[in-house]
Amino acid sequence: MIQAPPSVLKRLVTVSSVLFLLMVIAVFAGLSLGSTGGGFSSVWQSITGKLADDSMLNTIIWQVRFPRVLMAVLVGATLSLGGLVFQALLRNPLAEPYILGVSGGSAIGAIIGILFGFSRFPGVCLMAFLGSIGTLFLILVMTTGQSILRRDSLLLSGVMVNAFCAAVIMFLISMARDTKIHNIMFWLMGDLSMIEMWNVGMLAMILVPCFILIFWFSNAMNLLLLGKEMAMSMGINIKAVTVTLLVATSLMVSATVSHCGLLGFVGLVMPHLLRIPLGADHRILVPACVLGGGAYMVLCDLLSRSLPQQGEMPVGVITAMIGAPVFIILLKKSGR
Amino acid sequence: MNPAIEIKNLTCSYGNNSVLRDISFLVPKGDFYVIIGPNGSGKTTLLKTMSASIRYQQGAIEIQGRPLENYTKRSLARTVALVPQHIPLDFPFTVMELVLMGRSPHLGILGFPQKEDIEIARQALSFTGVGQLAERKLDQLSGGERQLVFIARAICQQPQVIFLDEPTASLDLSHQTRIMDLMEDLKTTKAITIVMVSHDLNLAAMYGDNLLLLKAGEVVRQGRPMDVLSFKVLEETYGCPLLVDQGGLGGFPRVTPVPGRFISRSLGQKEREVEK
Numbered sequence: 295m296i297q298a299p300p301s302v303l304k305r306l307v308t309v310s311s312v313l314f315l316l317m318v319i320a321v322f323a324g325l326s327l328g329s330t331g332g333g334f335s336s337v338w339q340s341i342t343g344k345l346a347d348d349s350m351l352n353t354i355i356w357q358v359r360f361p362r363v364l365m366a367v368l369v370g371a372t373l374s375l376g377g378l379v380f381q382a383l384l385r386n387p388l389a390e391p392y393i394l395g396v397s398g399g400s401a402i403g404a405i406i407g408i409l410f411g412f413s414r415f416p417g418v419c420l421m422a423f424l425g426s427i428g429t430l431f432l433i434l435v436m437t438t439g440q441s442i443l444r445r446d447s448l449l450l451s452g453v454m455v456n457a458f459c460a461a462v463i464m465f466l467i468s469m470a471r472d473t474k475i476h477n478i479m480f481w482l483m484g485d486l487s488m489i490e491m492w493n494v495g496m497l498a499m500i501l502v503p504c505f506i507l508i509f510w511f512s513n514a515m516n517l518l519l520l521g522k523e524m525a526m527s528m529g530i531n532i533k534a535v536t537v538t539l540l541v542a543t544s545l546m547v548s549a550t551v552s553h554c555g556l557l558g559f560v561g562l563v564m565p566h567l568l569r570i571p572l573g574a575d576h577r578i579l580v581p582a583c584v585l586g587g588g589a590y591m592v593l594c595d596l597l598s599r600s601l602p603q604q605g606e607m608p609v610g611v612i613t614a615m616i617g618a619p620v621f622i623i624l625l626k627k628s629g630r
Numbered sequence: 631m632n633p634a635i636e637i638k639n640l641t642c643s644y645g646n647n648s649v650l651r652d653i654s655f656l657v658p659k660g661d662f663y664v665i666i667g668p669n670g671s672g673k674t675t676l677l678k679t680m681s682a683s684i685r686y687q688q689g690a691i692e693i694q695g696r697p698l699e700n701y702t703k704r705s706l707a708r709t710v711a712l713v714p715q716h717i718p719l720d721f722p723f724t725v726m727e728l729v730l731m732g733r734s735p736h737l738g739i740l741g742f743p744q745k746e747d748i749e750i751a752r753q754a755l756s757f758t759g760v761g762q763l764a765e766r767k768l769d770q771l772s773g774g775e776r777q778l779v780f781i782a783r784a785i786c787q788q789p790q791v792i793f794l795d796e797p798t799a800s801l802d803l804s805h806q807t808r809i810m811d812l813m814e815d816l817k818t819t820k821a822i823t824i825v826m827v828s829h830d831l832n833l834a835a836m837y838g839d840n841l842l843l844l845k846a847g848e849v850v851r852q853g854r855p856m857d858v859l860s861f862k863v864l865e866e867t868y869g870c871p872l873l874v875d876q877g878g879l880g881g882f883p884r885v886t887p888v889p890g891r892f893i894s895r896s897l898g899q900k901e902r903e904v905e906k
Contacts, residue, residue, distance in 0.1 A: 302742050387720050513741035517731055519721050523714050526683050528787070529707035529735040574721040577740060 302577055309578055313585035317367065320589035324363035324596055330354050357491075363592055365489040365553070366609075368497055370560060370591025371505070372550045374583040377561020379508060379543045382515040382576060383536060386448050387566070388624060391426075391547045392558035394452040398459030399429025400544075400551035405466045405478060407552070419500075422548035429455050430544055481555040483608035486595050489553070497553055504546040505584055511535055512576040519574070557591075557610045559617020564590055566624060632695035634659045634791055634823035635680065640689035642672075642679050649675045650686070651847045657840070662817050662824045664834040666858075667844035668868050673827040674715075676844070677793050680825070681712050694790055707735035711784035715795040717776075719769050725779050726764045729754055732786030754785040758812060774805035781812060785820075792816065794826040798833060806830075810837045831885040832877075835859055843867060859883040 326337045332351055339345045345352050373391060380389035380396075391397045403425025407418035436451040467478055514535045517525040522532055550557075564587045565579065572578050591609070594616070598609040635657040642650040649672045657663045665673045678684045680691060682698055691698040694709055701709070711732070732754070733747040743751075755761045758778045763771065771779065777797055784792050794813070798806040810833055816822045828834050834841055834855065841858040843850040845867045851858045861874040864885060871893050877884035 385718055385720060510739065513734065513739065516723075516727075516741075517734060519718070519723075520728075520731070521714065521716070521718055523678070523681075523683050524712065524717065526703070527681055527707060527710070527712035527714075528731065529702075529704035531703055569722060573727070574723045575727055577742075 302575065305575075306578055306581065309572060310581045310585060313582055313589070317585050317589040317592075320592040320596075321363050321367065324366065324592045325355055325359050327596055327600060328354070328359060329599070361489045361491045361494050362486050362595070364494045365486055365497070366591040366595040367588035368494065368501055369486070369550045369554050369557060370564075370587040370589070370594075371584040372501055372546045372587075373557060373560035374564035374587025374590070375505065375508060375561075375580065376543050376547045378565040378576070378579055378583045379515070379539050380561070381565060382518055383539055384448060385519060385521075388449060388562070388621070389452075390559065390561040391543070392556065392561065393449070393456070393621070394433055395429050395455030395459055396426045396433075396544060396547055397551050397556050397558070398456050398463070399432075400426040400548035401482065401556055402459055402462050402466070403428075403548070404552040405463060408474070408478065409466060409470060418552045419549055422552035423545055426544040426548040426551070427541075429459065430540060480608060483555060483610040486554055486598075486609050487606065493553060497549055500549045501546050504542045505580075507542050508539065509577075509580045511539055512580045515539070515576040516574070555608075555610060558614045559621060560587060560591065560613050562624070563613075563617050563620050566620070632659070633657055633692075634661065634694060635663075635825065636690075636692040637680070638690040638692075640676075640679065640686055640691065642675060642684070642686040649847050650679065653689070653844075653847075653849055655842055655849065655852050657823060657825060660817060660821045660823055662814060662837055662839045663826070663842070664838035664840075665825070665827045665842045665844065666829070666831060666834050667850070670846070671844040672847040673844055674795055675847075677795055677825070677827050681710055681793055682706055704735050707787065707789075709789055710791045710793060711787040711789035713777075713780050713784050713792065713794040713797055715799065717780065719776075722767045722769065724764070725755070725760070725766050725768065725771070726751065728768060728779060729764075729783045729786050732783040735787065750788065751782075751786050754782040755779075757785060757815075758782040759808075774801050774808075777801060777805070777809060778812075781809065785816065789822065791823045791825060794824070796827055796829060798828065798830060806833065813837070831859060831864070832882075835877075835882040835884070836880070855883060859885060 322334065322337060326332050326334045330351065332355060336345060336351055337355060340352050340355055377390040380391060380394060381387055400422040403421035403423070404418050406425075407421035410417075412418050412421065432455055433448075433451055463482070467475055470478065514525070514530050517528050517530050518532070518535065526532055564583055568579060568582045568586055572582055591613075594612045595609045598612045599606045601607065633656040637656075638654050640650055640653040641648065653676065665676060667673050675684065679686045680693070680698075682701070693701070693706075698706070729751045730743050730747065731741070733743055733750065734741045737743065737747065752761070755764055758781050760775060760778045760782060763775060763779065768776065768779070781797070792813075797809050801809070813824045813826070814837055817824050838855055840853060841855055842852045843858050843863065850867050851863050859874060860883075861872065864874060865872050871888040873886040873888050875884050875886075876882070
């Protein structure tokens with residue numbers, strides 16, 4: 295007798311609820327901890343209205359920490375999801391926006407935008423989007439044909455695109471006026487400290503439709519993992535699905551890069567971590583990456599704020615310090 | 631009765647390189663049809679053209695009495711299922727998840743399976759005899775088990791026609807016959823038309839109702855195995871010395887390649903075509 299598999303819909307609801315709860319806990323922790331103190335109890339008091347509205351702590355919690363934590367949720371969700379989509383489309387478990395150089399391309403665009411003095415939105419965002427589409431195109435051209443299936447060739451082209459992007463970024467920085475350099479450097483390393491509420495709102499307006507669109511194509515991504523021919527034979531319009539997913543992913547990645555700089559390896563750590571308990575079904579993984587990735591980034595941000603004795607370090611340092619070893623482990627495992 | 635597949639004057643080329651030239655044939659409904667031929671003869675290209683994964687330049691393809699162009703991708707997927715040769719397996723789907731994917735062309739865009747879909751998937755797994763593997767991950771299966779699971783997936787798609795690209799390649803003898811028996815069962819119990827590309831002339835002879843022999847993109851011969859697998863035709867097509875005799879079992883033509891050292895002993899052509 296073959297056992298009935300748990301219904302996909304039921305699993306989707308269960309997994310999403312659990313991860314949503316985790317995310318709420320992470321957000322709560324993100325609001326509670328910081329250099330001015332606070333702690334869980336005062337956040338709870340503030341939520342229930344027992345803390346004076348005009349108190350210093352209340353202002354810090356809701357005007358400094360809250361936008362920052364929300365931003366971390368959005369960025370973490372985007373980058374995890376970006377990794378998941380690239381891994382499915384390129385059928386390569388090591389693909390990720392940062393490793394492929396798509397983030398780097400966005401950064402070039404964004405820096406050019408900053409140097410020209412464009413506003414963050416839409417100027418810098420648009421430049422970042424163009425940059426990411428440009429690198430994506432470059433990668434696809436380099437890996438066209440059968441070699442797209444070979445992970446080493448894809449990774450190598452990613453390394454080269456990244457190296458090129460890094461050179462262009464250094465070039466642009468060396469051309470910049472001194473006053474701008476510190477800003478650019480800090481932003482490049484992945485920075486969540488300068489966030490205001492309207493940034494979060496703007497970004498959410500771009501990201502949430504992308505999330506929904508990607509979820510809409512989650513079953514198509516499952517089928518794409520079996521190969522182009524197979525997906526086609528099950529009625530998938532490969533071109534339409536691929537182009538839509540690539541554009542949506544580039545758009546959301548470049549939007550977050552233009553706000554928070556380069557945060558590497560998030561798209562690698564979260565999808566792989568989530569696949570261990572959840573399996574490979576993208577209908578489950580897409581919402582899981584959004585919620586789990588959000589929670590992960592809030593915690594990384596919390597670490598970046600609390601580890602240094604004074605001030606803070608860019609959160610990109612934390613994500614890279616966790617992510618790079620994970621990447622090496624995965625590479626070793628997949629080389630078996 | 632309409633044939634399951636009708637191909638008329640099909641020509642297909644990559645760039646200037648024509649791979650299929652003026653090919654015409656019929657596959658009757660409920661037939662076990664095997665496409666054979668040397669490497670590079672266009673077998674796989676033909677299969678891909680018929681499943682609409684590559685375009686063709688001239689000619690006409692009709693499936694179940696309907697031109698290929700008139701199918702939407704989804705309606706074609708409800709008519710034809712494909713068992714490809716290579717399947718990338720980098721992601722940990724379970725057997726049940728994979729087989730249920732076969733329901734996609736019958737379901738909405740998110741492919742949430744209903745009770746009856748799960749029942750169909752179960753039956754497909756039982757039919758191929760791998761029900762006990764339902765919860766296993768794909769990368770934990772042997773090559774033979776994997777092929778059976780992919781056939782179950784194709785059955786779960788509930789097609790009228792199944793295309794297979796060398797399903798027995800690199801499998802051991804017991805899995806080869808198991809898969810071929812299974813395809814024969816599908817043909818007789820579910821009236822599904824089977825179209826298969828194969829390198830194995832002996833399996834083709836024993837299981838095929840009709841064969842299509844290709845060489846360099848052209849049809850050399852088509853018809854019953856007895857007529858297609860003749861010594862002269864095969865030696866010309868494959869360009870190597872062969873021995874064709876009648877197998878003890880059911881009197882099917884049996885093809886044996888002849889090692890070089892036997893040729894040097896000057897076996898005459900006459901002697902190699904063994905007496906009937």
